[in-house]
Amino acid sequence: MAPYGAKTDTLLPVMTLAFLFSLLTITLAVPVKREKRNYDPEEIYYMNGDIRCLRCPPGNMVLRPCTIEDTESTCAPCLPGHTFSEHLTGMSSCLPCTVCRADEEEVSPCTITKNAKCQCKKGTYCPPGAPCEVCQKCTTRCPPDLVIQTPCNSTSDAQCGPPETAIDTTAIIVPVVLVILTILVAVVIWFCRKKCSGNAGSRLIPKILTVSFKRDETPTGDTETPFLQVPKLHFKENITENEKNEVIAKTFNIFVDQVPNGEFQKFVRELGLNDNEIERAKDDNKGTYDKNYAMLQLLHQDKKFDVNIWLKNLCDIKKKKVAQDIADKLITDGLFERTT
Structure with missing residues (x-):
């Protein structure tokens, strides 16, 4: 017969397990209190x-x-x-x-009422509205003459664009100076009325006003904007088909370099590229420069490239200065000739 202490050691674990199982069964069977x-x-x-x-x-x-x-x-x-x-x-x-996934990080953990939320890790992104099977690497460098304007985040790539120009201080300084001069003239007139006596004061006031009006005058010719004229272009005479294709490829590079990134999709849409084609070019390429170049290639699929139509389109979207710069570079680089 086993000692008294040995029997207790054997029964205690069995009784504990039975108690816990009964408690769990009772807990699960109790109707859950409902949220009102x-x-x-x-x-x-x-x-x-x-x-x-x-x-x-x-x-x-x-x-x-x-x-x-x-x-x-x-x-x-x-x-x-x-x-x-x-x-x-x-x-x-x-x-x-x-x-x-391994290329994602957890934003919020899973609870009994909410699923876990994941996002791409820093330096990668997935565009919204598309199945995110693999996070894509962010663009870290922009094409020449462009800078990153909008940094990359978990749902969108970095956006490149032209650097912001410095604020024109002349437009601020000139009005301020004119206001100060007007105040000084008013103070002098008031002072003369108070301190100057008789005719001397009355003779001084017209002189001051004359000087003030002369300073306020600005030559009308200084404010005129020079007229921009975008020339008509044509391929060089006796150019071969291979040479023409090479010229077109170099022309694409110039358009990608010169057309502001923020206006590029508007530019290709006006030329006839639809949203599906734009998204396809963006999905199949990495980096803003390659994506924009691919859009121009899609426009040229029908072999109907016309540089003059492209330049006119830039003028129509109020980018006449860009169109003139592109035309000048195409002539300077010897890719096209000016139509007389």
Whole structure:
């Protein structure tokens, strides 16, 4: 016969396990307290065969359906960090939590009522509205003469554009000086009226006003803007087909360099490129320069490139100075000749 102490050691673990199992069963069987919310009647019920049961609240699953019409089911909570249910549910299991990929980071963890949220790690991105199978690397360098204007984030690549020009201080200084001069003239006139006597004061005032008006005068010719004239161009005489293709490729490079990045999609849309073609060029290429170049190649698929139409299009979108600079460079580089 075993000693008294040995029997106690054997029975204690068995009794403890039995107690915990009974406690867990009672806990799961107790109906979950429902959040007081005004749900649509069609949302709070589900069918268990021919019996209509109340759904379990968010963060739970149905452990046992009801057996009496329009009564509560027996609910059990989801497993924290592993499963969740975001809405009222009639399902017998919770949904599995999302596990972030190796190239993603977790923004918010999974709870029993909310799925985990993931985003691309720093230095990578996925465009919104598209399936994100792999995060893409951000653009870190812009084409020549362009700078990063909008940095890359988890949902969009960096955006390149021309550097911001310095503020024209003349436009600020000149009005300020004129205001100061006007105040000084007014002070002098007031002082003369108070201190100057008789005719001497009256003779001084017209002289001061004359000087003031002369300073306010500005030559009208100084404010005129020189007229910009974009020349008509044509290929050189006796150019071969291969030479023409080489000229077109170099022309594409000049347009990509000169047309501001913020206006580039508007430019190609006006030439006939649709949104699907623009998105295809952006998805198939990395870097703003390569994407814009690919858009020009799509425009040239029908072999109907006409540099004069492209230059006119720039003028139509109020980029006449850009069109003139491009035309001048095409002539200077010997790619085209001016039409007389």
